[in-house]
Amino acid sequence: MHVDQTEKKWLYISLFVTAVMIGVLTLFAVGSNIHPPSNVETINSDTLHLEGSEFAEDNLGVKKMPDGSYEVRMVAARYGFYPQKIKVPANTPVKFRFASADVLHGIHVPFTNLSTMVVPGYVSEVNTEFPKESVDTPMFCNEYCGLGHDHMWSKLTVVAKEAK
Amino acid sequence: MQKVTSEEEEKILHGKPVGTFALLLAFMALFVGGWLYMYFFMFLEHGPVS
Numbered sequence: 001m002h003v004d005q006t007e008k009k010w011l012y013i014s015l016f017v018t019a020v021m022i023g024v025l026t027l028f029a030v031g032s033n034i035h036p037p038s039n040v041e042t043i044n045s046d047t048l049h050l051e052g053s054e055f056a057e058d059n060l061g062v063k064k065m066p067d068g069s070y071e072v073r074m075v076a077a078r079y080g081f082y083p084q085k086i087k088v089p090a091n092t093p094v095k096f097r098f099a100s101a102d103v104l105h106g107i108h109v110p111f112t113n114l115s116t117m118v119v120p121g122y123v124s125e126v127n128t129e130f131p132k133e134s135v136d137t138p139m140f141c142n143e144y145c146g147l148g149h150d151h152m153w154s155k156l157t158v159v160a161k162e163a164k
Numbered sequence: 165m166q167k168v169t170s171e172e173e174e175k176i177l178h179g180k181p182v183g184t185f186a187l188l189l190a191f192m193a194l195f196v197g198g199w200l201y202m203y204f205f206m207f208l209e210h211g212p213v214s
Contacts, residue, residue, distance in 0.1 A: 013189075013192050017195060017196055020196055020200075021199060024203060032212065033212070034208070034212050034213060034214060035214055037214060111210065113207065113210045113211055113212075113213035114213070126213065127212075127213065127214045128211050128213045129211040129212055131210070
């Protein structure tokens, strides 16, 4: 098959651009474990609130783990995230675990890499660190979940590592 | 508009498309540079995620 020289150059450049992107993404995914969050873990949304459940009211919020990292458990339910205010330290690994009590929700914190869908029946898990301190950054629902969707948010405060 | 002479037409039709190559390289540099800037200075600056 004859391919014109100019078209070949376009082809080589497109392949080069694609190779650069895939190479950088693969390098950081394999080398630094940076990739889109993924977790397949099922949970019964009907019993989230019951005693003994990981997402019962007493178990929600921020918890310091023995290794110095933090774990945050939150429930998304029309129309809010619970607890509604959380505080975590900067430059410290934080594992977020979200569960939905009703319909499909999403969570997005602007100017951070914390963003995921919260699918009913599944636990969404995101591991991240916040490099900068911030006060009352909104955590928005970014999946349309009903008439009150645009009022659905909670607040995240990132404090200095020593202050927590 | 000035008419193209037959010599000029010949040169255009059979010469190397230097302008196209320059455009190609400029596009590649801008596209790759922009993508790398966003990845390293916007995405990674917001902290690791997995």
